[in-house]
Every structure is written in structure tokens, then in C-alpha cells.
Amino acid sequence: MLVTLAVLALVAYGGWRAFDYAEETYPQHLPWTPLSLDDPIGHATSLKVAALSGDKPACLALFETSDLAVTPFEDRMETEQCGYVDAVTLDRMTAGYSPSTVRLSCPLAAALGIWEQDVVQPAARRVLGSEVASIRQLGTYSCRRLYGRESGNWSQHATAQAIDIAGFTLADGRSISLAGDWGADSDAGAFLLEIRNRGCGVFGTMLGPEYNAAHRDHFHLQANGYGTCR
Structure with missing residues (x-):
């Protein structure tokens, strides 16, 4: 600021x-x-990412000038509340994903790309001495309300505008998980804390184990939101 x-x-x-x-x-x-996926993270980064919502052509254009790649995926609403919006499939990021098929909103893909390039990989090299080879994800799209309740607000997962990240596999074979390493007095714990803290400058919403018990084993990431970071 x-x-x-x-x-x-x-x-x-x-x-x-x-x-x-x-x-x-x-x-x-x-x-x-203008936003560039190659710019360092700044005070306006999360605002610029959020502003891509509803402008799929502008979002796709960011990847045309980047080493990262996505493929447009057909927007499809299954119900009034559920479906894919501004959808893309991740093709080439700085690390692979497991499971490998990741369909999500383009602004969220842009945020992930910035986070990987400027936060995750540099922290992994510096703190852990190895790059991240694969990111373990628990899914993006799920037609449900918040926490699976029968009533109340709909989850951002209902429109593929959120992704849950559970852990990381390093190029040297080591595995890091939020369930096992969050809060630990270790390099893995320090790595997870750093990528959470610095990720707050990229994502509109970033929730993890400190938020509530439902997020004890993963990061919940959204491109949109109101700056919630816990």
C-alpha cells in the first residue's frame, strides 16, 4: 500500500x-x-485478475503472450446456478496437475499462473531446494451449495470459479501436503505458509486450515472475492 x-x-x-x-x-x-501474467505481483494484481470476469477474450489474450497455455472450453450451464462460466482447460502451466484434467474459469487460470510463476516455484526453489513438479487438486466444478448444505448460498465451485489444492510433489520426489505439513516447524511448513501469505496478493479469496475445519487439508482459491485470506 x-x-x-x-x-x-x-x-x-x-x-x-x-x-x-x-x-x-x-x-x-x-x-x-494492463495485466500481464509475467509482471511481478503488485497491489493491483488481484483487482486486475478479478476484472477479467465476464471478459473471456481479454483473459485468453493474456495466455497468448505467455509461456503458459489454456484451451477455451465451452461454457455450459447445467442448471440456473450450476455450470462452467468463462471456462478453459489448463494445458501448460509451470507444473502438472493431478488429476490432470482441470477445467475452470479463465480468470482463475490466470491467477493460478501468476501464483505458480511468482510465488510457488520461487519459494520451492529457495526453501525446499527443488521445483514443484505436480500440484494435487481436489477439484474445481461441483454443483453444490456452500459446505454441501441443503440451503443457503451456492459455492463458487458451482460455476468452476474455485479450485482446491491439497498438496505438491517436488521434482526430487518429495511430497508435501496441507494435511500433514501445515503448521509444522519444517521447511515444508514454511513453504506452505509463504505461498499462502503471498498468494493473498493474487487471489480474491484464499482459504486454508486457519479458516475452519472444512479447509484443514487444502487451500480454496478463487479469482473473485473480497480479499479474504486466512
């Missing part, structure tokens, strides 16, 4: 020249600059 205020103050003081400098130097902090 302090960086963002400093940039805006610089623009206000220096006029258009400072404005241009800020856009060129700190685009990740400015909500009006």
Missing part, C-alpha cells in the same frame, strides 16, 4: 512525466495498467 501511495504522490507532483515513469516502472501497482 505504501508503494502505491508513493507512486500516486509522485504522479500528482511530477505530472505526466512522472505518470509515464510510474506506468513503466510499477505497472503491477496501478489498477489502470
